[in-house]
Amino acid sequence: MSDSGRSSAPHIPVMLADVLDVLRPRDGGIYVDGTFGAGGYTRAILGSADCAVLAIDRDPSAILRGRELATEFAGRLTLIEGCFGDMVRLVRALGHATVDGVVLDLGVSSMQLDEAERGFSFQQDGPLDMRMGGDGLSAADVVNTFDEGDLARIIAVYGEEKRARAVAKAIVAARAQAEFKRTLELAETVARVIGRRPQDRIHPATRTFQALRIFVNDELGELAR
Ligand SMILES: C[S@@+](CC[C@H](N)C(=O)[O-])C[C@H]1O[C@@H](n2cnc3c(N)ncnc32)[C@H](O)[C@@H]1O
Known part of the structure; x- marks a missing residue:
């Protein structure tokens, strides 16, 4: 798919296997997904250990759509509207001094591309x-x-x-x-x-x-x- 072309498929996160391989989520861990998007990375992290994810996206519509996932993983997913450049402040404001890992999947999401x-x-x-x-x-x-x-x-x-x-x-x-x-x-x-x-x-x-x-x-x- 070209950078600002049309994507007809739902977002399939690239490099997800590699990301999980490096992150190695563990039970009790806290992870930041700084580019939540359609939640593909977050879902995979939450599905691979009994951990928690703090998910950031600057796009209010991504955060809104993420509510379903937050319900599915009740108590383990916190959605934050904001920029990952403010990550330290956003995470500290939630009472976390440190986290166990951070993922970023940069660029535009297929949802953003597909909505003319x-x-x-x-x-x-x-x-x-x-x-x-x-x-x-x-x-x-x-x-x-x-x-x-x-x-x-x-x-x-x-x-x-x-x-x-x-x-x-x-x-x-x-x-x-x-x-x-x-x-x-x-x-x-x-x-x-x-x-x-x-x-x-x-x-x-x-x-x-x-x-x-x-x-x-x-x-x-x-x-x-
Ligand atoms: C490529 S998509 C991420 C897809 C996601 N990994 C998934 O599995 O669905 C990039 C997302 O990051 C968000 N984003 C881009 N720059 C950002 C920033 N500086 N802070 C927070 N979110 C950002 C965009 O709004 C978009 O939703």
């Missing part, structure tokens, strides 16, 4: 948003207001897009006609610049969308905190 209204997809039309939580600048705010140089830097650094300057130039030219509101408007503008050859394995807007998502959600800043 979240604005992550370059293949399904939706509002150009891309915020995992509800706060901060949206992707539309960024492409409609940042200057060309800043856009080029974001697209080059976070998207590793070789044609970042040309993409930024096209964005600035297009927004002078009408501001970007929808994901497909941006995807089409980028695709016109990058073009598409039959041998290309990814959509031409993949790198630009990835860059905006990482920037909007300060994903590298979260890891550094």
